[in-house]
Amino acid sequence: MASAPTPPPLLPVTNPAAAGSSPAAAVGSDAPIATPALRLFLSRLSESVRRSLSDRRPWTEMIDRSAFSRPDSLSDATSRLRRNLAYFRVNYAAVVAFALGASLLAHPFSLLILLGLLTGWCFLYLFRGSDQPVVLFGRSFSDRETLLGLVVASFVAFFFTSVASLIISGLLVGGAIVAAHGAFRMPEDLFLDDADAASGNSAAQGLLSFLGASGSRV
Numbered sequence: 329m330a331s332a333p334t335p336p337p338l339l340p341v342t343n344p345a346a347a348g349s350s351p352a353a354a355v356g357s358d359a360p361i362a363t364p365a366l367r368l369f370l371s372r373l374s375e376s377v378r379r380s381l382s383d384r385r386p387w388t389e390m391i392d393r394s395a396f397s398r399p400d401s402l403s404d405a406t407s408r409l410r411r412n413l414a415y416f417r418v419n420y421a422a423v424v425a426f427a428l429g430a431s432l433l434a435h436p437f438s439l440l441i442l443l444g445l446l447t448g449w450c451f452l453y454l455f456r457g458s459d460q461p462v463v464l465f466g467r468s469f470s471d472r473e474t475l476l477g478l479v480v481a482s483f484v485a486f487f488f489t490s491v492a493s494l495i496i497s498g499l500l501v502g503g504a505i506v507a508a509h510g511a512f513r514m515p516e517d518l519f520l521d522d523a524d525a526a527s528g529n530s531a532a533q534g535l536l537s538f539l540g541a542s543g544s545r546v
Contacts, residue, residue: 384418396512409510424502431498438491445485449478
């Protein structure tokens with residue numbers, strides 16, 4: 329009686345892509361962005377913005393037409409501006425941010441350049457693990473080389489394109505609106521007690537506290 333044919337021996341199969349991959353490519357594929365640091369940054373940013381917006385004054389109170397009058401002198405305008413800045417600080421920050429955003433949205437190309445720079449800073453330097461080198465075209469770049477490249481790219485983008493002029497013009501327009509409103513808005517009906525002042529200082533500090541998430545990187 330004939331025996332059953334013996335099956336051929338199984339040969340080990342290797343993945344050509346995995347076998348031919350270079351160490352640099354392996355480092356690049358196994359080096360993800362530090363997502364915990366990014367999540368911490370975003371959570372601190374949203375918390376700081378939410379806490380700061382809680383001190384926002386009603387817009388109807390800010391644009392009350394019956395409270396506007398021409399200042400008697402330059403010192404009177406300066407005193408009004410100082411008191412209005414302390415009372416409407418969050419509203420004024422929103423006005424400046426709106427003017428800056430409108431200036432950038434009117435020029436989409438400059439906005440894309442700015443977003444590209446911010447993305448490069450975030451994912452190539454701020455939120456990248458210190459043990460994860462940047463690998464481009466098969467070459468590994470150190471932290472110093474990466475920082476130098478980002479600084480040069482930011483310098484070129486700001487001073488050889490219209491990004492810097494748009495940011496400056498947006499800030500100037502927002503500052504002019506704030507200065508005009510603060511000088512012509514009579515602050516006699518505004519009351520800022522010590523508790524409001526203390527909360528305003530803490531909110532202003534809290535708005536910048538999210539930078540601590542990436543401060544150890546710099």
